[in-house]
Amino acid sequence: MGLHLTQIDRVETISKKDFINKYFKPQKPVVIERFIEDWPAYKKWSLSYMKEVAGDKIVPLYDDRPVNYKDGFNEPHAKMKMSEYVDLLKKEPTKFRIFLWNILKEVPILQRDFSYPDFGLRLMKGLPMLFFGGRDSYTFMHYDIDLANIFHFHFEGKKKCILFDQNQNKHLYKIPYSLITREDIDFNEPDLKKWPALQYAKGYVTELEHGNVLYMPEGYWHYMRYITPGFSMSLRAIARKPKNLSKAIYNVFIMRSLDTVMRRMRGQKWIDWKNEQAITKTNCKLNE
Template sequence: MNEDKSPLRPEWRQWLAENLALGVEQEDVHQVLVSAGVDPALARAEVAAVEGHPYFKACLQVARHFGWLESLMDVYSDLRAQDGGRELEVREGIAPEEFFHRYYFGHRPVVLRGMMADWPALTRWSLPYFRERFGAVEVEVMVGRDANPEHAAMQDRHRARMPFAAFLDRVEAAEQTNDFYMVPRNDNWRRDGLSPLREDLRAPRGIIDPALLPDMMTLLLGPAGTVTPLHHDNMNILLGQVLGRKHVRLVPSFERHRVYPHRGTFSHVDAGKPDLVAHPLFAEATVLEAVLEPGDMVFLPVGWWHWVKALDVSASVTFHHFLVPGGNTHLEAPF
């Protein structure tokens, strides 16, 4: 069958080849196609056409090389599951030495409580506070996100500048929306206008570089309903929840093959409402979750997949300069 003349939509042909290469059974992918309205005979013909294509045979050869690594990662995942890996640990009053030994170098996430008790931001930060002190400052935010499912990977298409007060008005008027959000990919934190906000923060003692220079942290601010889609960062992150609550879901870095990666650091899976018909391997993923309250911090190890949804008007800060040689551990991803 000439692939270019196939009546099956290109996205379905791509899905079909990807899932067959991942080892999903022919009958299973056939059933998904039929459930989506594809004629059963056409579905079988498409499966046969894919499996007979020389490009797909080359794809299978590459998949076999990765299959060995995935098998090893599955063993590692099973071992970690028997060592508390099925739970997101919550700790209070942890010493820096234990944090680095068990979590940073142990490549484990953790929710930390009590480390923000001395932050003036916990009592000061609110929409009126921001408006009174910084309302005239011009800030950059992401807008029009609802119209583009790939907004997180295409941030340059969504950048907009406006007075901070105008953005705060939109946040205050919204009930729940993911259409606009102040995300870290801007220079708001470094601009003179918002830089005094850094005075309301404190570096977690013994863990984060106390200099707190502008390029050592980021600010996230938006209404309830904002979602950061499932993705991973290429370095370790410590996120502090200052205002409002956030729901976080995490998947281990070593279960990458279960989250259907695309665009390098993003996932095809909607971790808020996973479609296990389209993404069946996600059913095997280890999903850790928690609701972060104001004053909570969460450590996101390098490469760990995370999805975040704001349950209220929310303000968070992230740190990425740890008290380790080089300031962080980085993932040099080839894709």
């Protein structure tokens, strides 16, 4: 028995009105399969093209090592030239991923290849981010600090996405003062004997292919696994629900600062305590 996951709705394309009424207002995810076929990026963007236009850029790389108290917020684990990284992706599986790479800042020419779609939400135009990964690399289950509405555009290859909304927090072994779950949970094939609360979590799953767009509502947890090497771009719109907006402000200005101070004061003991609390708190709610 695995996780309780429902396939995410899929549509070929969608009007702004239908998107707002069927998916944004009820805060429900959806995959739009053929929305960007008029973008130059749809035909041009590939790993080879990225190597061509950004090969000399030094890119930040992340892997799946556990959080260490010495790590800064979103501090990369390694750096490499983009050309070398693309060669590595094509040569063999690697756990190195590019995470939150701002293409507007680094490679302005790529701005010509896409436009900001009108979904009825005001997209933040300074924050288009790229994410790259090799076969079987993955992100830990997490949600974004600003609880934004996210439009995730995938290019080249296939990618598996598992989502949960914030109502499932009590089942996910969430780390306190953090945006992640226990890092030793394999959400691709979870051990439900070791993590029994997961059997009560209800989420969503889908696979993205080149040109697909995934809408992730405000504050949705997401686990991304690259089935084949590929990359995605995220555009985001600020959280609209007052509860989520206030939570985003708390995360950015209070939670992150508190966590940083405690790491400096207590070091690895703080990280270990948080990991223990994730189990203790989840088990307490499970027993209730």
